[in-house]
Amino acid sequence: MGAADSTAAPVPVPAVASRYDVPEADAFTRTYWDAAAEGRLLIRRCGACGRPHHYPREFCPYCWSEDVRWEAASGRATLYTWSVVHRNDLPPFGERVPYVAAVVDLAEGVRMATELVGVSEGELQAGMGLRVAFPEGVPVFGPATEASTG
Template sequence: MTAPPGAAAARFDRPEPDAFTRPYWEAAAQGRLLLRRCKACGRVHHYPREFCPHCWGEDVVWEPASGRATLYTWSVVHRNDLPPFGSRVPYVAAVVDLAEGPRMMSEIVDCVTEDLRIGLALTVAFRHEASSDGVVEVAVPVFRPCPG
């Protein structure tokens, strides 16, 4: 199915913030990564949910993450037909282990693929993009190798 003439193509790389996830996206726009911590069991989780996926507790709060991670696995994507990924290929889709414990899907930037290895020390960065309305800017967390 194609979009009608003059209609913008669907985008799959931009978040759709809602009342619950707005603190996460606002922090990202300021260069901060947030996680959710359960007050009942003390465990941290990602992606953001309104309940704890470990104990099902509902007393879950936002807290800042360190921004540190290690590379768990990755794939170099050479072809992707979804807008705008086609113009970004090749790119590195990855799963990282956050220092706080949870795993997170993301992208590795500023790294040649030959330097990728399991356990590579990473730090969070943010790709800034215009939102679907073209006005509000959103920031998507990505990771790059730690300096040195």
């Protein structure tokens, strides 16, 4: 087939380019990622023992009950620990260094792995107040401000 052949079938192009830094949503996690795209953070809470958990699972990691449901989180958190990443050879992270990989304690009582944005390395301290943001539909955390702590 030549370049001018108009009978060639078009090559399918995905609607959204794949990102290496975001997990691919499946039937179960679609609810989580759709909420994040709308600027809402969800966690799971067990109906049997009442404990919240994150990352999303179809069962309670504490009592193994399957009576778990989605719940809106407040978006408030405190910094538990962090690491400033200065080198990462995996795409697309190499283009983003340095960045801050962190673990935060959500106000609802669960820990979450995330990235910190909008804060310099010298400002980081355990226990600092944070607030969720959703650049490109991905939950990350930045410093809480008086206006955002409401």
